[in-house]
Amino acid sequence: MRRAVWAALAALAVVATADGAWTWRLQRLNAQIKAGQATPPPAGAEPELQFAYAYAQAASGEFDPALKRYQALEAETALGQAARFNSANLLVRQALRALEGQPSGQAIALIELAKENYREVLRRDPGDWDARYNLERAQRMLPDPEEADPDAAAESKRAERAATTMRGYSPGLP
Numbered sequence: 190m191r192r193a194v195w196a197a198l199a200a201l202a203v204v205a206t207a208d209g210a211w212t213w214r215l216q217r218l219n220a221q222i223k224a225g226q227a228t229p230p231p232a233g234a235e236p237e238l239q240f241a242y243a244y245a246q247a248a249s250g251e252f253d254p255a256l257k258r259y260q261a262l263e264a265e266t267a268l269g270q271a272a273r274f275n276s277a278n279l280l281v282r283q284a285l286r287a288l289e290g291q292p293s294g295q296a297i298a299l300i301e302l303a304k305e306n307y308r309e310v311l312r313r314d315p316g317d318w319d320a321r322y323n324l325e326r327a328q329r330m331l332p333d334p335e336e337a338d339p340d341a342a343a344e345s346k347r348a349e350r351a352a353t354t355m356r357g358y359s360p361g362l363p
Contacts, residue, residue, distance in 0.1 A: 229242060230242050237268065239258055240271065242258065243262070252279050252282065256276050256280070260272075260276060273309055274319065280299045280300070280306065281300065281327060301331070303323075304324060307320045307321075311324065
């Protein structure tokens with residue numbers, strides 16, 4: 190009985206030590222990311238660490254490397270939504286930078302990509318109000334072109350024509 194208790198206590202001590210070391214490592218990485226001194230994580234690192242590093246890159250103005258890291262994470266289900274949302278936000282920021290000088294085709298393409306990313310986020314989670322709001326803001330920046338419906342145009346022409354060919358009716362007033 191005593192051996193079982195000592196074995197359980199030893200196992201608990203090993204687990205607590207491993208957990209403490211893991212927590213210390215994560216706190217150190219979080220402090221580095223917060224200070225902007227993070228080193229690139231290795232290729233096989235956890236997706237959360239890749240996400241955090243991409244966020245740090247975006248915060249420091251390194252948009253293209255951050256976009257690449259976010260795009261690599263989009264396959265992840267839980268983290269992929271946040272990565273797609275953040276990459277759409279980065280695309281809008283890049284578009285705004287491109288628009289500072291003068292309107293350009295690059296800004297239009299970036300906004301369209303951002304809108305597609307927001308729509309993808311909303312397809313997977315229609316209740317994501319942040320994505321819905323940001324999509325609306327991107328729509329205001331660059332509205333979608335109205336698609337002409339040929340059937341509706343033909344009907345409106347017929348309706349106008351019918352009104353102009355109609356016989357007049359006089360109620361008998363002077």
